[in-house]
Amino acid sequence: MSMASASWCPPEWLELRESADAAARAPELLEPLRDHLPHAPRPGRPLVVRDLGCGTGSMGRWLSGRLPGPQHWILHDRDTALLAHAAQATPGAAADGAPVTVETRNADITRLRAADLFGTHVVTASALLDLLDADEVDRLAAACVTAGCPALLTLSVVGRVELDPAEELDADLAAAFDAHQRRLTHGRRLLGPDAVTTATEAFHSYGATVYTHPSPWRLDAEHAALTAEWLRGWVTAACEQRPELEPAARDYLSRRLQECEAGRLRAAVHHTDLLALPGDAPGAPR
Numbered sequence: 001m002s003m004a005s006a007s008w009c010p011p012e013w014l015e016l017r018e019s020a021d022a023a024a025r026a027p028e029l030l031e032p033l034r035d036h037l038p039h040a041p042r043p044g045r046p047l048v049v050r051d052l053g054c055g056t057g058s059m060g061r062w063l064s065g066r067l068p069g070p071q072h073w074i075l076h077d078r079d080t081a082l083l084a085h086a087a088q089a090t091p092g093a094a095a096d097g098a099p100v101t102v103e104t105r106n107a108d109i110t111r112l113r114a115a116d117l118f119g120t121h122v123v124t125a126s127a128l129l130d131l132l133d134a135d136e137v138d139r140l141a142a143a144c145v146t147a148g149c150p151a152l153l154t155l156s157v158v159g160r161v162e163l164d165p166a167e168e169l170d171a172d173l174a175a176a177f178d179a180h181q182r183r184l185t186h187g188r189r190l191l192g193p194d195a196v197t198t199a200t201e202a203f204h205s206y207g208a209t210v211y212t213h214p215s216p217w218r219l220d221a222e223h224a225a226l227t228a229e230w231l232r233g234w235v236t237a238a239c240e241q242r243p244e245l246e247p248a249a250r251d252y253l254s255r256r257l258q259e260c261e262a263g264r265l266r267a268a269v270h271h272t273d274l275l276a277l278p279g280d281a282p283g284a285p286r
Helices: 012-022 025-038 056-067 082-087 134-146 169-181 194-203 221-241 243-261
Strands: 045-051 071-076 100-105 122-126 151-164 210-215 217-220 265-277
Touching: 012 056, 012 082, 012 134, 012 151, 012 217, 012 221, 025 210, 025 265, 045 056, 056 071, 056 100, 056 122, 071 082, 082 100, 134 151, 134 194, 134 265, 151 169, 151 194, 169 221, 169 243, 194 210, 194 265, 217 221, 221 243, 221 265
Parallel strands: 045 071, 045 122, 071 100, 122 151
Antiparallel strands: 151 265, 210 265, 217 265
16 A cells, blocks of 8 residues: 555644644745745746645645745645645745646655656655655655755654643653554555654755754644644554553543643644755755
């Protein structure tokens, strides 16, 4: 089974997390990306951006208004309903008011090759790298660098969660969740929290310049619905990995959800954004 068919997320979850994603992504990586993009006029030739695993299109809504000039977005996802939603919800204007157009592709993104990317100016994705295995990341890096295409890959988990107030069980659940993220599934060893390190090494091996920047979710009382849903998924995955945690985790989750409802729980869920620029690249982000 391919990653594209194994990592489906319900649209309700994607919509719930969109504002936290937007607040977390690292704008510090956009300056070197913009510096790397072609600046000469492109009559009739918009900036071509491929969004891999686009979901409901949140990456397009965040990035298109931060890039100048006319843009053409090619949205890749395995779910046709999500593709239709994303196509309709993508903003209609770039940072300078230029038009943004959209097309959709229903395909396995793990099979993209350099030939598929020629003519693309940016490859981007959100919360994707940690769902890949090492071979898939290597193929993605090879394709992007060979095609001369920058890659902006955001919101990869790094295996670090901080909860306030803290509890003794936090560490055991976090370790079990990280192991679940690295699980072997359908013959694929998912990278989970190792994704950014693996991707950095892969892009470097093909000659790219790589920048990374923290992009944590910082959840508080204003994000109660998202925090509660994230907690449920976090604890469930941890218990799938280590069933012996389930009795204690059941009471733990009940307490945490009560804290969340009362506005007393804060969570930092750490991610990292990665920008890979093929060939010579400008100076480090400022």
